[in-house]
Amino acid sequence: MPATQSPRARRKEDARARILAEARRIVLEQGFGALTMRRIAEAAGYSPAALYLHFASREEIARALGSAGMRALLEALEEAGKVADPLARLKALALAYAGFARAEPDTYRLIFMEPAFAAAALGGKDEAGAAAFALIAGVFEELAAAGRLRAGAEPSALALTFWILVHGTVSLKLTCSAFLAPPEEVLFASALDSFLYGMLRTEPGQA
Amino acid sequence: MPATQSPRARRKEDARARILAEARRIVLEQGFGALTMRRIAEAAGYSPAALYLHFASREEIARALGSAGMRALLEALEEAGKVADPLARLKALALAYAGFARAEPDTYRLIFMEPAFAAAALGGKDEAGAAAFALIAGVFEELAAAGRLRAGAEPSALALTFWILVHGTVSLKLTCSAFLAPPEEVLFASALDSFLYGMLRTEPGQA
DNA sequence: TTCATAAACTAAACATCGTTCATGTCAATC
DNA sequence: GATTGACATGAACGATGTTTAGTTTATGAA
Numbered sequence: 353m354p355a356t357q358s359p360r361a362r363r364k365e366d367a368r369a370r371i372l373a374e375a376r377r378i379v380l381e382q383g384f385g386a387l388t389m390r391r392i393a394e395a396a397g398y399s400p401a402a403l404y405l406h407f408a409s410r411e412e413i414a415r416a417l418g419s420a421g422m423r424a425l426l427e428a429l430e431e432a433g434k435v436a437d438p439l440a441r442l443k444a445l446a447l448a449y450a451g452f453a454r455a456e457p458d459t460y461r462l463i464f465m466e467p468a469f470a471a472a473a474l475g476g477k478d479e480a481g482a483a484a485f486a487l488i489a490g491v492f493e494e495l496a497a498a499g500r501l502r503a504g505a506e507p508s509a510l511a512l513t514f515w516i517l518v519h520g521t522v523s524l525k526l527t528c529s530a531f532l533a534p535p536e537e538v539l540f541a542s543a544l545d546s547f548l549y550g551m552l553r554t555e556p557g558q559a
Numbered sequence: 560m561p562a563t564q565s566p567r568a569r570r571k572e573d574a575r576a577r578i579l580a581e582a583r584r585i586v587l588e589q590g591f592g593a594l595t596m597r598r599i600a601e602a603a604g605y606s607p608a609a610l611y612l613h614f615a616s617r618e619e620i621a622r623a624l625g626s627a628g629m630r631a632l633l634e635a636l637e638e639a640g641k642v643a644d645p646l647a648r649l650k651a652l653a654l655a656y657a658g659f660a661r662a663e664p665d666t667y668r669l670i671f672m673e674p675a676f677a678a679a680a681l682g683g684k685d686e687a688g689a690a691a692f693a694l695i696a697g698v699f700e701e702l703a704a705a706g707r708l709r710a711g712a713e714p715s716a717l718a719l720t721f722w723i724l725v726h727g728t729v730s731l732k733l734t735c736s737a738f739l740a741p742p743e744e745v746l747f748a749s750a751l752d753s754f755l756y757g758m759l760r761t762e763p764g765q766a
Numbered sequence: 767t768t769c770a771t772a773a774a775c776t777a778a779a780c781a782t783c784g785t786t787c788a789t790g791t792c793a794a795t796c
Numbered sequence: 797g798a799t800t801g802a803c804a805t806g807a808a809c810g811a812t813g814t815t816t817a818g819t820t821t822a823t824g825a826a
Contacts, residue, residue, distance in 0.1 A: 360773080363774095367774095389813060389814080390811090399775065399776045399777075401815080402813085405775075405815070409814080464731070466734065467733075468667075476778065502756070505753070510753065512749070517750075520727020521725050521727075523727070524722075527672055527674055542716040543723060543724075546754055570803095597782085597784090597785090608785080608804075610805095612803065612804075
């Protein structure tokens with residue numbers, strides 16, 4: 353591939369990026385429901401039909417936003433993944449995950465709560481999603497290697513349960529915030545405590 | 560209130576019921592996305608405008624469907640709630656919950672995964688939702704009364720965690736079925752084991 | 767420089783959506 | 797029998813995503 357693309361391809365890429373940037377801004381400012389082809393077009397300085405020269409459909413734009421969101425989530429998790437102690441790292445990962453969902457609720461919905469997108473994001477196609485899960489799974493493998501898991505506890509199953517726990521909390525908080533009054537910190541403290549107690553060979557301590 | 564309503568009110572109620580029945584059929588057969596005012600109207604033998612004499616909006620129809628779905632979920636949970644042993648009852652409740660979501664995925668989405676409805680369903684207004692949660696909370700209070708919970712474990716917090724675990728599993732299964740390959744039974748066995756280990760004073764046994 | 771060709775873009779339209787409004791119809795009441 | 801009010805409709809309005817046909821613009825060769 354050439355070091356610098358042809359000016360053609362370059363401008364095409366610019367157009368895609370500008371469209372996605374405006375789309376993202378609209379979602380952040382007005383919610384996913386306001387993401388309209390006509391609105392995107394006007395914001396990006398195009399006619400509605402021009403968007404179809406760069407994206408096949410509104411769904412493809414949404415999918416691209418979801419992909420970018422997943423990469424942002426991965427970055428947040430990687431930052432939290434630097435914590436040394438495995439148990440403290442789990443809590444940091446949970447809080448980073450919840451922080452992303454709170455900062456960009458519509459993006460989180462798009463990635464993990466819409467039928468069409470989640471499958472694509474996690475079905476193996478999206479490498480950021482795979483990397484994010486690997487980050488979580490790594491903690492449990494580390495714990496297993498250190499012999500800190502109770503007998504019969506499988507690291508991959510625990511990682512899945514951890515993710516289910518965090519996603520369950522976040523997703524209910526997103527849709528039933530009235531019912532799920534306590535903040536994530538409290539919910540996680542309670543949920544992770546039960547989880548860690550059941551998982552570990554020894555008591556989790558106060559990490 | 561009169562034992563039998565006036566024929567006026569009676570026909571009005573019939574119309575409402577017929578509209579809701581057709582709406583439910585459309586959701587079950589073609590998914591929530593196919594729930595269109597014009598489609599409902601045609602199925603119920605009305606013009607589109609006539610629906611607005613019985614419901615304020617499409618959203619109100621959807622809300623009514625969600626309410627009915629919540630009552631159906633409550634019935635399923637009540638059936639599972641008859642199991643005598645508390646731990647076996649928890650597993651039965653989880654499987655009944657997952658069974659409802661598998662049988663009516665669009666209804667489950669509507670109740671617990673759509674922004675506008677979940678709040679109304681669980682914000683205290685929906686008594687079926689409150690009863691369903693009380694059914695779960697009761698198990699943990701029963702365990703607490705029997706002194707089977709570990710020190711410091713609060714029944715209401717455990718009930719919430721249990722619900723989060725089950726909902727997290729079900730909702731991810733609904734959106735990321737490709738990634739969450741194992742059936743609910745396996746997922747629950749793993750997740751509930753960790754949970755129960757952490758919750759109980761003694762080991763959970765093989766309930 | 768000129769011209770042909772392909773890419774980029776637009777204006778207008780199509781089908782569909784939720785919703786509203788003026789109009790009509792028909793049964794119950796005075 | 798006339799009147800009133802609930803019930804229902806047809807036609808429309810403003811949006812939506814998307815397509816088509818036509819127009820402008822940039823590119824690469826003569």
